[in-house]
Amino acid sequence: MPERSEQDELGAKVIEVIARTQRIPADSISLNSTFEELKIDSLDGINIVFELEKAFNIEIPDEGAQNLRSVSETVEGVRKLLGLKRQQQTAPSGAA
């Protein structure tokens, strides 16, 4: 079996978090789903963002949290924040 890419795994994990917080089956969610299709409103969004922060150990800024409209945007946002976190962890400390 081909090994799943990091990107696929990230998508699957985000979908799993959305499914769990929204109490809907994961197989009803795809990367192409919009929040509107999934009946996810802004308050649900806050809940999802809260769980994503825990699942990925990241901090999602309020502005980003309020502008999520689809699963793909959410995955992309998480990917960027994980990248930033990795950069910060590998950056030499005390460089200034």
Next chain:
Amino acid sequence: MNRVAVTGLGLVCALGNTVADCWRRAIAGECRILQLRDPGCPPYKFQRGAEAWEFAPLEYFTEKDMVMLERFALLAAKAAREAVAQSGLSFNGELADRTAIITGSSVGGQFTEEEGYLRLYRENNPRVAPLTIPRTMSNAGASRISLEFGITGPAYTVSTACSSANHALGQAFWMVRSGQMTAAIAGGSEAVFAEGLLRAWEAMRVVSTDVCRPFSSDRRGLSLGEAGAMLVLENWDQARSRSADILGEVLGFGMSSDAHHITQPCVEGPAKAMEWALRDAHIPANKIDYINAHGTGTQANDVTETQAIRRVFGVHADTLLVSSTKSMHGHTLGAAGGVEAVLTLLALKDGIVPPTANFTAVDPACNLDVVPNEARGAPVRCALSNTFAFGGLNASLLLGRA
């Protein structure tokens, strides 16, 4: 139907400890949403708030009082004291039975509740303080006012989130107007700067990391505030017969619920509350000169409130003055309707409209005259004070000049 006079005002909030101090700062456009005191816990995402900075309870209450009353009840009692003193009423004989006390509070005694949980869950100590119940009950402020003044009429507390105090005032107004009551003390109080509650607000992501900038294109959310605000409402003829100084008049009240979403605002519900207030007062929309807006400074509220105002007032919306004083005293939640009724009444009385402070740039979706940054001298005949609560509960109070 009886006319309803306002004969006393009391206010303590970030703007000051008295109505006079608060009004002076409000018309100076002074933002009192300041750096929070060190909370002694990991920092919040927001660093600013509008505490009642100058309120030192021991200046007004005894150590013994402090055993029984927590901050939100002290704020209520302090405001009631100022309002009653101004009214000149003393509650002897029949008036004691014919005076109502209706207070609003969204969360009640939050500090005491959190102290109890701290003992239970952090310290594993099952001995919770014996006064936890009377200190936390949302009616603690109403009960203290009753005890302090010997008022024996109906007393209760309304808890409808950010509309609590406006609902309380509306109920009190209707009681006095119908003749059920001769007088009422009504308003609200809230003390929000308890860690658990602040964490809950932080998690909702509606608190601004900046100051609150209602109707401004760069607004980033609300700022939390604490306050006590009370009004003395009185049967007009009685107030006249005792030669009381009548500060203004309550003319109408309207309320509605959105049946739309638990937190997302909509246009219809707020519009209905304002329409019902106008109908209740039998006043045409074009007689309203000023609206003290709910104006929380969140993206959603300010746009929907603008649309609701346009729907109700049509072309007159372009001549209305609309300001959000939350830009100065913060969002005081269950006390908001009380704080804003006091400031609205003073706008009517003095002919000065307090500004929307911290305003930087026009948002085309909030295209009303929001009185940016500087108070405006204007002869205000009638005014509305709006509150729209989470849960979709809307209330609008219509006030007039004396």
